[in-house]
Amino acid sequence: MDKALVMFSGGLDSATCLYWAKKRYSVSAITFNYFGRLEKEKKAAFRIAEKAGIDVIKVDVPFIKEASDFDGKLKKSGDMRWASYVPARNMIFYSIAAHYAEYLGARWIVGGHNSHDVSFFKDASKKYIKKMNTLFSEGCLLCDGRPYQVALPLADMDRKAVIGLAMELGVPIEMTWSCHREGDRHCGKCYACTQRLEAFSALGITDPAFAR
Secondary structure, three states: OOEEEEEOOOOHHHHHHHHHHHOOOEEEEEEEEEOOOOHHHHHHHHHHHHHHOOOEEEEEEOOOOOHHHOOOOOOOOOOHHHHHOOOOHHHHHHHHHHHHHHHHOOOEEEOOOOOOHHHOOHHHOHHHHHHHHHHHHHHOOOOOOOOOEEEOOOOOOOHHHHHHHHHHHOOOHHHOOOOOOOOOOOOOOOHHHHHHHHHHHHHOOOOHHHHO
């Protein structure tokens, strides 16, 4: 069975990818503790991975900051997603994952970008990831002709389709954490919460993470 390394934050998308990969591959997960990462998100990641029986590689990258935590130069008004923007985020994170994937002998690095992400985060597009895969295939010396590649199982799905897949796979949705604010419960106001609530509402069901 091929090995896969799942990029795992503890959010709905990455949890869906974890359960998707678990049905197909021998799975490990990798999570990144960047500057100011929410404790609730960290706990969610490890709780979900434990429930799924998946080992998690924790990588501390305290020098990586979201725009809202930088010195003000990257702050922009308008779209709330600017607050969570990180320059070269996916290039950095996937490169670190590739380092581990090569030593683990993993064939796949699984990322949870969906069709909504690409509208703002350009480094989440299939075109961008395809370029990264080309570089990975050219640089891998321990791959025996089968270089690791980034797989994006949710790339063509909107939020509603992701939720549908999560429910089909038995993802513990109530354990996921998507909110961009610290607290005991999802705030219901940040862009991540808003997207979740709108998608669940459109499906005519209650988000289990908000029902707790």
